[in-house]
Amino acid sequence: MKKLQRAAAREGLEGVVLAPGPNIRYYTNVQSQILERPFLLFVPREGRANLVAPNLEAGPYTRSPVEIEIHAWDDSSGPTAAFAALRKDVRLEGRWGCEGRVPFGYLTRIFDKKLALEPADGLLETIRETKDPGEIALLKKAAKILGEAYLKVPEIAKPGMSEQQVAKALREEIFANGGETVDFCSVQAGKNAADPHWAPSLAKLGKNEEFLIDTCCTVSGYSADITRTFVLGKNEQVEGVYGDVLEAQKAAVGMVRPGATTGEVDAAARRILEAHGRGEEFFHRTGHGLGLDIHEEPYIVSGGRKKLRPGMVFTVEPGAYVAGKFGVRIEDDVVVTASGVDVITGMVPKEYGWWK
């Protein structure tokens, strides 16, 4: 919390407004999520943080290791009085930063138009983008739970099963291993994998067709995120694309070390896919940071100039999508170490055909 207050002061902000989710969890050790009831943490650059929260969710904050002034409100009277009480404790004037996730509908309940809120995401992300050893231990634990579930995919997935059936079986495996939440479990068969989206359907896995699985889990809020592409049988066209994507993925992982930029990691993958004539088929970033949020800094994007530092944790996941036909993506989670890279999802093989 002191780190955040110092950063706000450095930026000339009076304070920062946080939404329920990873940031509030990071600073208070209490989990929360954005629902319809207005719920915000106000961190002035000096003094204690103030929480405006529905009374149903306020309890755990009284037991937070950080001292928080709580303005709870209930469903019968609504949040107006809590915001009035907040204004007595926190001077809501001058330049305040605001986390980008804060819903428009919360803001219209609290602020008059005179307070010009500024995006504070850069500041918030910088604080959370390198992980301490305790955080890395949790990220590795999540990676192990998820990785071991992927090792069961060859037993689970058979031609004729639906995407939803595979997703269900894999989720059960993840929970059985100790995963605490699974925010998405995307199974995409055949041409469905040509769209990098995530809702598993009743479409069936086909013989000699590929399918792609992208799923995640959390442990104490920290995420793992793995993608693998499989072929049930033989498919030379997919095998060719797979080889190109794997080469790109390994090149990007090989670029990870302190001092390299996010853009260099992205370029290492992109260059190889372009050389194979697949530049157009790889139309997303190479990766995203992992922590209390499943997508956070550092983003591994084309042209990115952010320098990697030890303790950064992110995914490396190039792909190639052949429109209307199929898609291939291979995703690992990596930690930047003092001397290079630790692939924490390395227990899941990625050579073509490992599933046989």
Added chain:
Amino acid sequence: MKKLQRAAAREGLEGVVLAPGPNIRYYTNVQSQILERPFLLFVPREGRANLVAPNLEAGPYTRSPVEIEIHAWDDSSGPTAAFAALRKDVRLEGRWGCEGRVPFGYLTRIFDKKLALEPADGLLETIRETKDPGEIALLKKAAKILGEAYLKVPEIAKPGMSEQQVAKALREEIFANGGETVDFCSVQAGKNAADPHWAPSLAKLGKNEEFLIDTCCTVSGYSADITRTFVLGKNEQVEGVYGDVLEAQKAAVGMVRPGATTGEVDAAARRILEAHGRGEEFFHRTGHGLGLDIHEEPYIVSGGRKKLRPGMVFTVEPGAYVAGKFGVRIEDDVVVTASGVDVITGMVPKEYGWWK
């Protein structure tokens, strides 16, 4: 979509801005969720809807039954050009409504300060708050899947198991029954149930103690939401409170019929808990609407003046929380019918001791 455009015109709005989630799904039949990449649907009061979306998520919208102009953007160039293209197709001037869920961080990427956005939640909620027969069929299907999982709780839950173990087993049951997602699965043992929050911990179920389960699932996006409180053995103090909560819950269900107000349903439960000296222990609303969102209109709140209409679907879930000791809540899902009420989670008993 026409319904929404007519409603916008009636309110004198030029159009409405929607966030990924239940509203976009309702109007386009495509699922999406709020992530870090700016993603908004602009519905002008005349003409076709315009989507600004990351290219990864844009694919399914080309196959929506509704015609949508799509401005996709990619990770390398960012959303700026897509918003410029949007401004050529849609006049972003005058009064626009904005869904409350839209993140502050999306808005700062798109709008200059001259466009005064207005909250549009009232308008959006009114359209979705009564369900058509197809929607009710899905809500009943979700209720059946979830209800049948609850019937297994007496076999699953034993003294000494942790909250997390019970949650895991119950989730597996829900997925095995055909549930497609489980957004939360709250198991709260003993004094943990005194806070109506939701993260299951390693705390263990105790002999002669109560535990509370509140969980949900979806089918094709439509939610079911059930809470039951159990006692493993004998506990007269809990049994007494349980009796009061059950009486309140039944009274509230008994009040549901077309023409009754949300406030009357709430009052029916609240009056009984107050009469038993438990007014202070029941500090949340009596229920919330269920549909593509798990919390939506109609909210069953104290003083609510909204009149119930056939096709409204909501939870009835009074509770009593004895600070630091225990909590009891009983939640059913109900549909307002032409003549009264249909309790669609009625397959799960609620009389004290049914679990024995």
